[in-house]
Amino acid sequence: MTMFRADAVDVRYGGVHALKGVSLDIAAGQLVGLIGPNGAGKTTFIDAVTGFTPAGGRVVLDGADLSAQPAHRRARRGLARTWQSGELFDDLTVAENLAVSAQHPSWLAALGQTAGRRPRPDDVVAECLDRLDLGGLADSPAHAISQGQRKLVGVARALAARPRLICLDEPAAGLDTTESAKLGRHLRAVADRGTALLLVDHDMGLVLGICDHVVVLEFGAVIAAGPPAHVRQDPAVLSAYLGADDQSRRAAGR
Amino acid sequence: MPNLLLFALLGLGQGALIAAIALGVVVSYRGSGVINLATGAVAMVSGYAFWALTSGFFGVTCPVPVAFAAALAVALVVGLAVEAVVFAPLRHASPLARLAASLGVLLTLQAGVLLIFGNQPQQEPSVLPAGAVPLLGVTIPVDRFLLAAIVGGITVLLAAGYRWTRFGLATRAAAENEQAALLAGLPTQGIATVNAAVAALVAGLLGILAAPIIQVDSTTLPLQVIPALAAALLAGFSSLTIAATAGVLIGVGQSLLYYLATQSWFPTDNGNALPGMSQVLVFGIIVVALFLRGAGLPTRGEVAERRLPAVPASERLARPALLAAAVAATALVVLPYDFRQALTNSLIGAVIVLSYVVITGYLGQISVMQLALSGTAGFLLARLAGGHVPFPFSVLLAATAATALGVAAGVSALRVRGVSLAVLTLAAALAIEQALFLNTSFGGTSGLGVSSPRLFGLDLGPDGPFRGLDGKQPSPVFGLLVLGVAVAAGLYVAHLRRTVLGRQMLAVRANERAAAAAGVNVRGVKVAAFAISSFIASLAGTLYAYNYASVSSVRFTALAALGLIGFAYVGGITTVSGAVIAGLLSTEALVPHALETWFGIKGTWALLFGGVSLVFTLVGNPDGIAGAHHRRKEAAKYAVRTTVPATGETA
Numbered sequence: 001m002t003m004f005r006a007d008a009v010d011v012r013y014g015g016v017h018a019l020k021g022v023s024l025d026i027a028a029g030q031l032v033g034l035i036g037p038n039g040a041g042k043t044t045f046i047d048a049v050t051g052f053t054p055a056g057g058r059v060v061l062d063g064a065d066l067s068a069q070p071a072h073r074r075a076r077r078g079l080a081r082t083w084q085s086g087e088l089f090d091d092l093t094v095a096e097n098l099a100v101s102a103q104h105p106s107w108l109a110a111l112g113q114t115a116g117r118r119p120r121p122d123d124v125v126a127e128c129l130d131r132l133d134l135g136g137l138a139d140s141p142a143h144a145i146s147q148g149q150r151k152l153v154g155v156a157r158a159l160a161a162r163p164r165l166i167c168l169d170e171p172a173a174g175l176d177t178t179e180s181a182k183l184g185r186h187l188r189a190v191a192d193r194g195t196a197l198l199l200v201d202h203d204m205g206l207v208l209g210i211c212d213h214v215v216v217l218e219f220g221a222v223i224a225a226g227p228p229a230h231v232r233q234d235p236a237v238l239s240a241y242l243g244a245d246d247q248s249r250r251a252a253g254r
Numbered sequence: 255m256p257n258l259l260l261f262a263l264l265g266l267g268q269g270a271l272i273a274a275i276a277l278g279v280v281v282s283y284r285g286s287g288v289i290n291l292a293t294g295a296v297a298m299v300s301g302y303a304f305w306a307l308t309s310g311f312f313g314v315t316c317p318v319p320v321a322f323a324a325a326l327a328v329a330l331v332v333g334l335a336v337e338a339v340v341f342a343p344l345r346h347a348s349p350l351a352r353l354a355a356s357l358g359v360l361l362t363l364q365a366g367v368l369l370i371f372g373n374q375p376q377q378e379p380s381v382l383p384a385g386a387v388p389l390l391g392v393t394i395p396v397d398r399f400l401l402a403a404i405v406g407g408i409t410v411l412l413a414a415g416y417r418w419t420r421f422g423l424a425t426r427a428a429a430e431n432e433q434a435a436l437l438a439g440l441p442t443q444g445i446a447t448v449n450a451a452v453a454a455l456v457a458g459l460l461g462i463l464a465a466p467i468i469q470v471d472s473t474t475l476p477l478q479v480i481p482a483l484a485a486a487l488l489a490g491f492s493s494l495t496i497a498a499t500a501g502v503l504i505g506v507g508q509s510l511l512y513y514l515a516t517q518s519w520f521p522t523d524n525g526n527a528l529p530g531m532s533q534v535l536v537f538g539i540i541v542v543a544l545f546l547r548g549a550g551l552p553t554r555g556e557v558a559e560r561r562l563p564a565v566p567a568s569e570r571l572a573r574p575a576l577l578a579a580a581v582a583a584t585a586l587v588v589l590p591y592d593f594r595q596a597l598t599n600s601l602i603g604a605v606i607v608l609s610y611v612v613i614t615g616y617l618g619q620i621s622v623m624q625l626a627l628s629g630t631a632g633f634l635l636a637r638l639a640g641g642h643v644p645f646p647f648s649v650l651l652a653a654t655a656a657t658a659l660g661v662a663a664g665v666s667a668l669r670v671r672g673v674s675l676a677v678l679t680l681a682a683a684l685a686i687e688q689a690l691f692l693n694t695s696f697g698g699t700s701g702l703g704v705s706s707p708r709l710f711g712l713d714l715g716p717d718g719p720f721r722g723l724d725g726k727q728p729s730p731v732f733g734l735l736v737l738g739v740a741v742a743a744g745l746y747v748a749h750l751r752r753t754v755l756g757r758q759m760l761a762v763r764a765n766e767r768a769a770a771a772a773g774v775n776v777r778g779v780k781v782a783a784f785a786i787s788s789f790i791a792s793l794a795g796t797l798y799a800y801n802y803a804s805v806s807s808v809r810f811t812a813l814a815a816l817g818l819i820g821f822a823y824v825g826g827i828t829t830v831s832g833a834v835i836a837g838l839l840s841t842e843a844l845v846p847h848a849l850e851t852w853f854g855i856k857g858t859w860a861l862l863f864g865g866v867s868l869v870f871t872l873v874g875n876p877d878g879i880a881g882a883h884h885r886r887k888e889a890a891k892y893a894v895r896t897t898v899p900a901t902g903e904t905a
Contacts, residue, residue, distance in 0.1 A: 050771060075773035087768040089761040091565055100761045100772050103754055107778025110755035111785070118752040141564075161773055 003028045003062060003196060004165050009048050010056035011041070011220075018044045020220040021057065026165060026198060031191040033207040033228070034200045036217035037240055042200040043084065045217070046167040049198075050074055050081045061164060076104055078164035082157075082171060086150040090143040094134065094153050097142050098125040098160040128159045132186055148179050155186070165196040172203045184210045208232060216240065260392040261513035262506050263399075267467040269505020270401035271297065274460030275482035276489070276501040277409065278453035283491045284416075284429040285449020288341050288352045289673050291680075291816075292359035294479035296454050297461030300329035301470040302367055304462045305378045311371070322381060325462050326455065332363070333454020337447050343873045345443070349673050350620060354823055355872045360476055361820055361865030364813075367472045368858045375471035381463055401464055402502060408456055409498040416494065425449060429492070473813065480684055481508070481536045483677050487543035504539065508532040523693050530689030537685040540678055544670055565615060565760055565828040567751045575748075578834070579741045586733035591726035596847035598716075598733045601740040602797045604837025607822045608747050608830065609791035614819075615828035616756060617783040618763030620676040622815050623663060626686040627788050628795030629810025631656035633691065635796045636702040636805045645707040645714070653792035660788025661781060668777050683812040691807035701804035707735070715800055728801075736797050740837075743790050748830045750786070759783055817841065817861065820868040826879055835879050839864065 002025040011019040019041045026032050034042050048055035051071035059066045059074075066074050075081075080101070089097050102122045105113065113119070129135045132152045137145055142153065151171050158166045168187070172180040180203055188210045191197050201207050207214060208228040216224040216237050224234040231237055278293040306312055307321035316324065336359050344352050382397040416422035428435040428442050436442050461475070468474065481504045489497035514520055515527035522528060568574075582601070586594055609624045634652035643651060663682065670678055691697035706715020713719060714735050716728030750756040758779045761769040766776050799805045808814075821840045826832025838844050839860075846860035871879075 052767065052771075071767075071770040072773050072775050075771055081771050083768065083771075087765050087771075089764040089768065091760045091764045092757060096757055096760075099754075100757050100769070100774060104758075104773040104775075105754060107755070107758075107775050107782050110753070110758060110779075111782045114746070114750050114753045114755050114786075116753075118749065119754055157772060 002026065005060045006045075006049055006057065007060065008057040009045065009059065011044050011048050011053055018220050019048060019055070022217065022220070022222055023057075024198075024215060024222075026196045028164070028196055029191055029194045030213060031187065031197045031199065031211050033211035033214040034198055034217065035202075035204070035207055035214060036223075039219075040217040041220040042217055043169055044220075046081055046169050046198070046200060050079050050167060072104075075101075075161060075163075078162075079167070080158035080161045080163035080165070081167040082151075082154040082169055084170045084173060086147075086154050088142040088150055088153055088157070090141070092142055093139050094142055094145065095121070095125055095129065095138040097153060098122075098128055098157050101157050101161040122160075124160055124162060128156045131159070131189070132156045148175050151175065152183070152186075155183075155190075159190065159195070163195060165198060166190075167198045167200070169200050170202065171199070172201050172206050180206055256391045257513060258510070259390060260394065261509045263389070263392075263394045265506035265509025266398040266402040266502065267464055267505070268508060269502035270398075270405040271460050271464035271468065272478055272481045272485060272505045273405045273498040273501030274408070274456050274464075275478055276485035276497040277405075277412065277494060278457035279479070279482050279486045280489060280491055280494055280497045281412070281449050281456070282453040283486070284425055285453070286337070286341055286345070286446035287349065287429075287432065288344075288356060289349070289483075289677070290341075290359075290453070291353065291356040291479055292336065292363060292476075293453060293457050294482065295360045295363040295476040296329050296332055297457045297465075297478065298367060298470070298472060298475035299332055299363055299461070300325045300458035301378060301461040301465035301475060302371055302376070303328040304465070305376045305470050306371070308379050309376070318379070318381060322462060326458055329454045329458020329461065330451055333450050333458075334447065336454075337450035340869050340873065341446070341450070342443060345446075347872065350618075350676070351872050353620070353673050353676055354819070355869055357816055358820055358823075358865050358868030358872065360479075361817060361868065362862060363865075364472050364476055365858055365862035365865055369856075369862060371472070373472060375469045375474075378462075378466045378470050380466040397467070401460070401467075404463065405460065405498055405502065408459075409494055412452070412456075413494045421445075421448065477684065477812070480533075480681050481505075481539075484536050484539040484543060484681065487540055487547060487674075487677070490547050500539075504536065507535060511535060523695050526694075528689070529692040530685060530687070533681075533685040533688040537681040540681045544674060544678060563615075563826070563828050565751060567756075568748050568830075571745055571748050575741055575745050579737060582737050583734060586730040586737065590724050591728065592851070593844070593847065594730060594733060595728050596842065596844045598728065598736050598801060599847075600837045600840065600843035600845075601733070601736045602794055602801060602837070603818070603821075603840035603843050604834050605736075605740050605743050605794040605797065606791055606818060607825065607833040607836040607840075608743050609787040609794070610819060610822045610827060611747055611830065611833050612750070612759075612783055612790065613787040614822070615832075616751065616759040616763065617780065619671060619780075619783075620819065621664075621679045621784075621787070622676060622683045622812065622819065623660070623679040623686070624787060624791040625810050625815035625818060626683045626690075626812075627656045627660045627791045628798060629691055629697070629805070629807065630659060630686070631792035631795035632704075632799040632805040632810070633697045633702060635799045636704045637696075639704055640702075645709055649707070649793070649796045652796055653789055656792035656795065657785060657788040660791070661785050664781055664784030664788070668780055680812060680816075683815050687807060687811050691810060697805070697807050701802075701806040703804050704799045706732075706803070707800055716803065732800065736801070739793060739797060743793065744830045744833070747790070747833075755779065755782060814841070817864060820864050824864065824867045824871045824879065826882075832879065 004026040006024045008021040008023055009019055010021050022045060036042055047053040049059050051074045061077055061079060066077060099122055102124050129138055134152055134156055155171060172183055184206050187197055199207060211228055214228050214231040215222055216231060218240045223236045223240060224231050275293050275297060279290060282288055282290045304321055304325035307316045307324055308318060340355050340359055344355055382400050385396045386393045387396050416425060424440050425445050428440060428445050432442055482501060485497050485500035485504055488500045511532050520527050585597055606628060613619055613621050631652045634655055635648055638648040638652055667675060667678060706713050706717055714731055716732045718729035718731045720729050720731050758774045761774055762776050762779050770776050798809060818840060821836040825836030846857050849855040
């Protein structure tokens with residue numbers, strides 16, 4: 001049984017049909033790449049799945065339909081995400097950033113807990129920081145670290161929620177080649193430990209190099225899907241990326 | 255029916271003033287992105303200047319045209335000075351910081367006027383012709399029509415100017431996207447300055463012209479900015495025509511309310527028409543405007559945004575708390591009676607400011623309503639104590655009921671945030687002050703007696719039997735009671751920063767989307783913060799009631815609330831120590847009392863000092879006094895730490 005299923009996810013922004021019924025299955029521990037030209041709907045797909053934009057269709061995680069749930073409930077159920085621009089909690093330390101996503105009692109319980117002792121540091125926080133080699137930054141304020149570190153902290157914060165699936169929105173954007181390769185190794189390691197990943201990125205080397213399965217979007221629809229080696233040679237993908245004209249696109253079988 | 259028409263047309267005068275202030279608000283928002291709460295205060299300043307010059311207040315009596323020109327010049331100078339000294343340095347600060355800065359300007363101008371002219375309302379000579387015209391059976395003073403026509407003319411002129419001139423195009427470009435305008439080579443600061451001048455001139459002009467109709471005073475005029483904000487919100491802070499029209503209509507509506515209040519069917523309160531309905535009307539309009547326009551204001555492509563001040567988590571709480579409590583307890587017994595009273599006032603002030611630490615410091619939202627909740631709790635306590643509910647229960651009941659009101663308000667305003675929330679709660683504070691506190695069935699200005707708290711036969715009130723070293727009232731026992739509450743509230747708020755909920759509040763303050771993605775229930779956290787803040791504010795309200803043995807509306811006005819927010823910013827709005835400093839600085843507290851006793855410096859000077867230091871705190875030192883101290887400590891720590899290589903980069 002697939003762990004995560006997006007079924008005919010559909011998004012309209014005013015007159016723009018941004019996602020035209022995209023379906024996608026992800027198994028536990030699978031690393032799936034989602035690529036496509038600018039404006040293809042990759043970020044919109046993440047927004048729709050994690051509950052940040054109203055969408056048609058169904059989102060199912062571990063057999064539970066989350067389509068009607070608000071974003072924070074989906075996160076608690078195991079759908080984590082990162083953002084293109086990092087979006088850290090700048091007023092908190094790096095460790096506190098992770099702690100926020102590690103523990104989420106209901107707000108009433110949290111209100112009750114304010115009368116008790118201060119919470120003990122969560123083991124998962126230190127573990128996630130170590131896994132991404134961020135241990136030395138634990139007590140740094142989040143606004144004081146470098147852009148590359150911010151991206152990694154974003155991933156670590158998603159990991160700290162002990163999610164089933166993490167949707168990563170361009171985690172390698174703004175990283176240099178070495179940093180990007182390092183990030184790739186970290187992500188592969190995360191997937192190998194059983195957490196599924198959906199990776200949106202423009203770094204083709206990274207996506208095709210580490211993913212088990214790649215899905216290609218164009219104009220809000222899936223135009224190809226399969227193992228990286230297969231997708232790399234798909235004529236539809238080549239024409240989408242190289243901007244071929246209609247004639248060669250028809251010749252490519254569309 | 256003729257009467258209805260009469261009142262509607264009479265309202266044109268008030269409406270013209272509101273419309274002019276609304277025009278000023280919209281123009282300065284479009285010019286620089288500042289919601290300028292001080293726009294009404296500029297009208298007040300020019301009104302007073304005109305009155306002073308024509309009445310010989312400064313020893314010379316100018317002819318009306320000269321005084322008119324001079325008063326306009328004063329408005330222009332004030333507008334330009336404020337832009338240069340306050341808003342220009344804050345161009346890259348957060349919208350909330352700039353709103354608070356404009357609040358500082360309002361407080362400064364108001365205190366300045368109080369110092370120079372006193373608090374007596376003045377009757378200004380009229381510039382406009384005094385005749386009256388008969389119309390459909392009623393006689394209307396001609397100046398109402400003239401005022402409306404003048405504002406209409408200004409609106410058409412401005413709208414045309416912004417539509418068709420090159421400067422207007424530049425202003426619209428900067429309002430749409432300041433960053434892009436800057437990159438396109440537009441002098442955005444110059445644009446902001448010219449717009450500030452236009453705003454000051456329009457508000458100043460009507461301050462001179464319309465003031466004879468509504469008297470010149472230092473409370474009503476600055477607060478005319480609230481109906482003006484309602485009009486500006488309806489106009490989406492962009493359309494001058496809608497803003498002016500809405501402003502005039504609000505004035506007409508308020509005037510009609512005066513008429514309706516004379517009708518037999520109008521609800522009454524002890525024989526008088528229900529008070530405060532016109533403020534409730536304005537509040538309702540703001541609610542409707544926010545509903546129609548969406549909760550947000552039009553955003554600008556800002557050049558940069560400075561973050562809110564940092565919120566340090568304290569490692570140790572018990573020791574500093576014990577130390578402070580011991581010092582305060584000793585002082586309560588040893589100090590002479592007047593200083594004892596001032597210290598007690600300071601402690602109550604600190605408790606109220608703690609409620610702002612939670613809502614503004616931790617959650618990042620400004621709610622002006624908190625002091626109104628204190629007042630509600632105070633009046634409820636007076637009613638409950640009058641109904642023979644015994645001491646600790648009366649306080650808890652009153653505080654819980656007021657908290658429920660605060661939470662209900664918070665829940666209904668969940669979608670509103672930032673500057674919109676500040677405007678909404680400011681209108682709510684004024685509506686509560688006028689409609690609830692001035693309603694004699696609930697509150698009243700004359701003061702509602704509150705008997706001292708008694709526990710097991712012991713009098714804990716200010717008139718208790720134990721009298722301190724000098725043997726005078728107030729009893730230090732009441733001070734100790736207040737101290738106990740203050741220490742408990744302070745410890746709780748400091749501890750809150752270290753708890754899961756405190757972390758979640760800061761996460762919400764930093765980034766609501768990212769907080770939701772991390773599984774934080776953003777709305778729930780906001781409700782919790784409103785509940786905590788409201789309860790603390792309500793507790794302080796009951797202490798106020800016991801402190802003065804009576805509750806009256808004057809302590810809980812919207813203006814007093816604005817002043818407290820100012821002191822909170824100056825002390826440091828994100829920390830408990832900042833709240834303590836704010837408490838010491840607040841009205842009738844230790845610092846102003848000491849200044850008055852030793853140096854003869856009046857409380858009004860303290861208000862002026864509060865306004866000025868609020869502005870300079872925001873411009874130069876956004877973390878406040880307490881925050882600056884903490885930052886120096888951190889910097890020292892950081893300097894040591896960075897000598898060790900950062901391990902994150904070595905892999």
